[in-house]
Amino acid sequence: MSTVVTDTRNVLVRELWPVLRDPFSVIFSLLQPLVFLAFFGPLLSGMTGLPLAESFQWFVPGIIVMSTLFGTAMAGSNLLFELQSGSHERMLVTPVARSALMVGRALKEMVPLAVQAVVITLVAAIFGFRPHLPGMAIGLVVLAAFGIGLGALSYSLGIAARERDWMFWAVQQALIFPLMILSGMLLPLEAAPRWMQVLSQLNPLTYLVEAERALFNGQLTEAAVWQGALAAAVLAAVGLTVGIRMMRRSI
Numbered sequence: 001m002s003t004v005v006t007d008t009r010n011v012l013v014r015e016l017w018p019v020l021r022d023p024f025s026v027i028f029s030l031l032q033p034l035v036f037l038a039f040f041g042p043l044l045s046g047m048t049g050l051p052l053a054e055s056f057q058w059f060v061p062g063i064i065v066m067s068t069l070f071g072t073a074m075a076g077s078n079l080l081f082e083l084q085s086g087s088h089e090r091m092l093v094t095p096v097a098r099s100a101l102m103v104g105r106a107l108k109e110m111v112p113l114a115v116q117a118v119v120i121t122l123v124a125a126i127f128g129f130r131p132h133l134p135g136m137a138i139g140l141v142v143l144a145a146f147g148i149g150l151g152a153l154s155y156s157l158g159i160a161a162r163e164r165d166w167m168f169w170a171v172q173q174a175l176i177f178p179l180m181i182l183s184g185m186l187l188p189l190e191a192a193p194r195w196m197q198v199l200s201q202l203n204p205l206t207y208l209v210e211a212e213r214a215l216f217n218g219q220l221t222e223a224a225v226w227q228g229a230l231a232a233a234v235l236a237a238v239g240l241t242v243g244i245r246m247m248r249r250s251i
Contacts, residue, residue, distance in 0.1 A: 007096045011071040011104025014241045019112055029112065033067045033120055040186055041127075053128025060131075061139070061212040062185040064117045069145050069185075069205070071116070072109050072151040073176050076158030076168060079105070083162055102152055102243040110144045117143070132218030138225075139215035146208055146232040149239030156239075156246040183209045204231040 019025065037060070037216060062086040082091075091101065117140060121131055154172070161168035180186070181206035189197055200206045211228020219225070 001167050004100050006156050007100030008104045010106070011096065011100050012107050015105055015108035016111060019108075025112075029067075029071065030116055030119055032070065033063050033116065034123065036066065037063055037124060041124075044187070051128070055127040055132075056124050056127060057214060057217055058188075060120065060129050062183075062209055062215040063122055065143065065183075065193065065205070065209050065212055066137075066180065067116050067120065067178060068113050068147045069150070069176065071113050073139065073146045073154050073172055075105070075109050075151040076154035076156070076161075076172075078158075080158040080161060080165065080168055083158065098248045099244045102155060102247045103240065105155060106148040106151040106240065106243065110147050113147055114140060114144070123161070129226075131216045132220075134220050134222055137217035139212045139219070142208070142211060142215070142229050142232045145229075145236040149232070149235035149237070152236075152239035152243030156243045159246045159249075176187045179203055179205050185209050204235060207231040 040063075041056055041059050044059055048055060077121060083089075085192045121129065121136070125189045157168055157171060161171075182189075182200045182203045184200060185205070189200050192200075204213075207224065208231055209228075209230075210224040211226075214220070214222040214224045214228075
């Protein structure tokens with residue numbers, strides 16, 4: 001067990017080093033959520049008739065989930081490049097545990113995403129967003145579990161695709177946008193057609209988004225909190241299980 005923990009830490013440091021050396025990539029990845037914040041926030045305020053600050057209380061947690069969704073769903077593209085260049089095979093011949101290769105990579109995805117979440121919150125605070133700090137801390141832990149699971153699944157997709165880049169991007173795009181829209185992340189689904197509301201109830205991302213909204217607004221005892229935490233935990237367990245198996249077969 002201690003060997004696996006040490007290997008995981010070493011893989012985490014190895015994967016984080018390029019990010020620390022080139023923090024511009026993290027800054028650049030903030031563009032999309034900040035653009036959504038700038039344009040969708042006022043749009044939502046105009047649609048609901050609520051002040052911008054009140055709209056942000058609903059909207060900002062969804063944007064933070066969106067940032068995690070896009071960041072971790074694309075994580076497998078890095079492994080895809082390593083598979084094609086041969087650097088992944090060189091890692092496989094080292095004595096590093098296969099499970100550590102997957103877990104370390106998945107954990108790495110959460111560091112830049114945590115930075116993004118803090119920056120988005122600080123920017124939104126300028127316009128009146130007031131998060132409940134203990135709830136926000138819990139929300140980031142729940143979000144980390146979700147991100148680790150989704151990141152592991154993305155790495156698994158990268159391993160399955162290997163030389164077929166188009167397969168990775170086709171599957172990723174076919175899944176990510178329906179999941180995003182059907183979660184009510186950007187716009188409320190109360191006015192959506194009945195069939196969309198039914199599909200949203202089958203979407204695990206819906207429960208995560210509702211949990212983050214409850215936590216960021218200090219509603220810690222809401223049922224949505226444990227439902228979202230459960231959805232994130234299940235995804236983390238499934239993602240890591242599938243990811244570790246795929247990593248062991250990737251040679």
